[in-house]
Amino acid sequence: MSSADPPDGGPPVPGGQHAAGSGTVVQAGRDVLVSVHQHVHPPGRPTRLAAAQRWGDGGRARQAFLVTSAFEQKYWLAELVQRVHRTLDRAGVDLVLKLPDRDYDAAAQAHLLRRVLASGHDYVGGIVTATEVDRLRPDLTEFCHDLGLPVVFADVDPFGPAHAYPPNAAFVGYLDGDIGALAARRLVAHLAHRTRPRVLIVASREHPDRQNRCARILREEVPGVVITVVDDCAFRRSRAYEAVRVHLRDGTALDAVFCTNDEMALGAVDALRTACSPDTIVVGVDGTLEARDLIDSRTSPLTATVVQDAHRLAECVVHVLERMREHRETPQRTVLDPELYQASCRP
Template sequence: MKKLLLTAGLTALISTTAMAETIGVSIARFDDNFLTVMRNGMEDHAATLDGVDLQVEDATDDVAKQLDQINNFVASGVDAIIVNIVDTSAADAMTAAAESAGVPLVYVNREPTNVDSLPDNQAFVASNEIESGTLKAFQICQNLRAEGKSGGAKAYMLMGQLSNQAAIQRSKDVEDVLAMDMCNFIELVDKQTAEWSRDKAQDLMTNWLSSGEPFDAVFANNDEMAIGAIQAMKASGIDMADVQVGGVDATQDALQAMQSGDLDVTVFQDANGQGAGSVDAALALARGEDVDQKVYIPFKLVTPDNIDDFLGKN
């Protein structure tokens, strides 16, 4: 009887061990508000799943470091890998490292340049960036027309890191909207990268303000840069009621700025949803299940009219 119980216990232990699943996660940078919410979404979701363990690493915006992290995950025998990529053009090496080891890989939030040629055991979970900049730019266009400025308006654009597909696409979205007959009254005075940073955006906006060029709107690729621009304008004594400012992400700081009357438009990008979705996709791939290679979580326009629907979400 004791031998039988021991055998049964050992079988249970082996079964439990076999069910345990480990996912290695490499995040581009921890010191980013949106990515922090996304990371928390991953960890919170994994905590609700039996036997799922996340090993989360900070790539500190270093491409080589991130590739090392992926190789280390492979060497340690993880069941799957999730990557929030530092430089979207560096995906080929990361895809190859995981593919050669037979380890499933999921890119999250930032679209890799090889997204259309990913192997069967790799996927991409994010939101469709064509929506983000388009929703923001079109709403600002409508707002300017409502203010009676359809006869001519000027704007600046703050871009994210140009190594990121999101920055390139969101900027193109704005320019495409401004090329529409309805919105071509808006002239883009200048566009420069502030690398997703609030501080760098504040410095860049301060430089633009020093030129004395009149303007009516600021398009920012993300909320952090929109807030930096707002801080610079307020420091210069500009009445925020006179300038339309739009960002992307609907972070809590951005929503507070909107409630204060400083930010006019943002676009909700579901950080928690992307985080949880990437964990689900990684587990499904690790279990040999079918997964859509592109999993899109919709963007949603946020204005003062519907802000209450988004408070507390990012």
């Protein structure tokens, strides 16, 4: 994954701050209109007018919505929003960001979907990172049907097989099972010659296939492995810190910790350092800048992270949305391959 670029008219970042740049960010409640006023275009880049006409709006400024599942202290999601914003802006489309009042809450997201429907004529289409999909699936199906515009689901696949998708919907993203499998391969290599190794998996109830797939592979390939799964940490650093501390209090050594996002991995690192447990490795997920810097330092228990490339995902999402807008043939599921970022790959 390439290093994160500096903010350039990007959306607000977690913690209430706004990314600096040439854009304006207008916030009304939990809706954010991200709009960049940029009138200089390098040779060969289409102007906003030409790009807007390609999206079929007659040259008038258009908008796309992005309904997120969470935002508070979710740094990978914040990076994805920024990347989507930049990519849409190049196409002459402004981004309207819909933020939930409560992270990973089906009722909060259903409210945002109703808000989009109430002003659907303002949009060329949009993007949804869904949450609690088992509960929300009927609402998502109804939303796509009532909206009648292209909808691209990212980060979470809410419908599964392609035939289950509404005709105006598509998925682009990384599969949680693939992420869990890649993390497991890293752990298997580390635990190969250890007797009855102990692994703690620190997780959230969102993206459960990450921890489930990882645990299944470890049980299949590491003889005698002892696995403990803590799945109520909600992608929060403080909760991961406490989960690791509680596990270490009885004096039981850990060989490895797998955290299903990098924020929790950083919390696990803090706990291991406090407990003076230098022989335990940590593997995270997302490939955030802070995690990669820590891996590169080679002075931390964090030795690897499974990268979901936010730049690549944003480009693919907008590409699919544009093709759907133009009524061109488009696959309903575009699955991207995660990559492992680890210190051993660096010079």
